[in-house]
Amino acid sequence: MSRIVAVTGATGFIGGALLKALLAQGWEVRALTRGARTSAPAKNPRLHWVTGDLDDQDSLERLVHDAHAVVHCAGAVRGITQAQFDHVNETGVRRIANAILAQAHPPRLVALSSLAARKPSLSPYAASKRKGEKVLLELGDKVDWLAFRPPAVYGPGDRELLPLFQWMARGLAILPGPGEARFSLIYVDDLVQAILQGLEIAPGHSGIYELDDGRSGGYSWDDVVAIFSRLRGKRVVKCAIPAWLLRGLGEANLLMARMGGYAPMLTPGKVRELRYLDWVCHHTGSWRDISGWSPQVSLPEGLKNTLHSL
Numbered sequence: 001m002s003r004i005v006a007v008t009g010a011t012g013f014i015g016g017a018l019l020k021a022l023l024a025q026g027w028e029v030r031a032l033t034r035g036a037r038t039s040a041p042a043k044n045p046r047l048h049w050v051t052g053d054l055d056d057q058d059s060l061e062r063l064v065h066d067a068h069a070v071v072h073c074a075g076a077v078r079g080i081t082q083a084q085f086d087h088v089n090e091t092g093v094r095r096i097a098n099a100i101l102a103q104a105h106p107p108r109l110v111a112l113s114s115l116a117a118r119k120p121s122l123s124p125y126a127a128s129k130r131k132g133e134k135v136l137l138e139l140g141d142k143v144d145w146l147a148f149r150p151p152a153v154y155g156p157g158d159r160e161l162l163p164l165f166q167w168m169a170r171g172l173a174i175l176p177g178p179g180e181a182r183f184s185l186i187y188v189d190d191l192v193q194a195i196l197q198g199l200e201i202a203p204g205h206s207g208i209y210e211l212d213d214g215r216s217g218g219y220s221w222d223d224v225v226a227i228f229s230r231l232r233g234k235r236v237v238k239c240a241i242p243a244w245l246l247r248g249l250g251e252a253n254l255l256m257a258r259m260g261g262y263a264p265m266l267t268p269g270k271v272r273e274l275r276y277l278d279w280v281c282h283h284t285g286s287w288r289d290i291s292g293w294s295p296q297v298s299l300p301e302g303l304k305n306t307l308h309s310l
């Protein structure tokens with residue numbers, strides 16, 4: 001069996017970390033790129049870039065040809081309209097699946113969904129991730145597939161949570177969610193390990209799996225602030241952003257993004273996600289039972305690594 005693994009999204013945060021781990025493990029990697037190779041390791045003879053896009057079926061078929069497995073990390077995490085998110089997070093999954101189905105021996109597909117898919121009504125992003133999962137469920141047993149639902153992922157290379165963490169490290173916790181909200185987290189290397197194990201397990205486990213860092217019941221913002229206080233050896237001052245202000249910022253940012261033609265992160269949909277009270281992974285045992293995977297990095301350790309990597 002060939003040891004080629006095809007990867008989408010390898011220029012992004014999670015895909016970039018995966019790429020490094022795959023090469024370190026000796027895989028031959030074929031990675032899709034739209035041109036920006038920012039997080040790629042330096043030249044490696046086992047890394048082969050395929051120029052293309054999720055819109056370009058030919059490039060996807062070249063990407064997955066003869067591969068042992070395909071890891072689909074590409075996704076739209078910023079955007080304005082439902083159609084923009086669906087185009088990447090639903091149609092993109094369908095195009096990758098079609099490229100796999102066109103192979104004589106369809107390789108396994110490991111896809112990144114999101115815990116957000118659990119509440120599709122909250123935002124266009126969440127709805128698009130649920131639609132992407134539906135595409136996989138419709139594959140039935142035509143392809144051996146796995147989908148992971150990570151909660152918020154943090155670690156070196158992340159740009160979304162980093163500003164909050166940097167402020168906390170300086171002593172100011174700017175809290176975007178309510179005090180009673182609880183959420184799971186996962187360090188990027190632990191997620192990457194789960195994906196690597198997804199490449200190796202025996203066939204027959206197609207399904208959707210939630211993953212977290214092993215902290216039962218997740219965290220509150222107070223828990224995170226307490227960890228930063230311990231890391232600093234000094235108190236961290238809390239400043240909760242009022243819901244009305246966050247909503248106003250989301251609306252204003254959306255308006256500016258429409259006028260400026262860029263893909264915003266903070267939108268009314270993102271604000272609803274941030275204000276949601278239960279982003280705790282509830283069914284994390286099944287992937288551990290199947291694969292033997294277990295997360296290794298605690299939040300204090302992961303935060304130290306993240307901040308030291310800057």
Ligand SMILES: NC(=O)c1ccc[n+]([C@@H]2O[C@H](COP(=O)([O-])OP(=O)(O)OC[C@H]3O[C@@H](n4cnc5c(N)ncnc54)[C@H](OP(=O)(O)O)[C@@H]3O)[C@@H](O)[C@H]2O)c1
Pocket residue numbers: 008009010011012013014015032033034035036052053054055073074075076077088092112113114115129149150151152153154
């Ligand atoms: N980060 C998190 O906390 C988190 C949590 C749960 C789930 N996820 C999921 O994990 C996946 C990766 O997230 P991330 O944080 O690594 O995102 P990211 O840093 O924004 O990377 C996104 C990747 O997708 C690629 N991409 C986007 N649209 C594409 C298209 N039309 N054709 C080809 N490639 C395209 C980007 O390529 P370019 O470099 O060319 O833009 C980039 O490589 C996403 O599916 C996301 O929904 C992330």
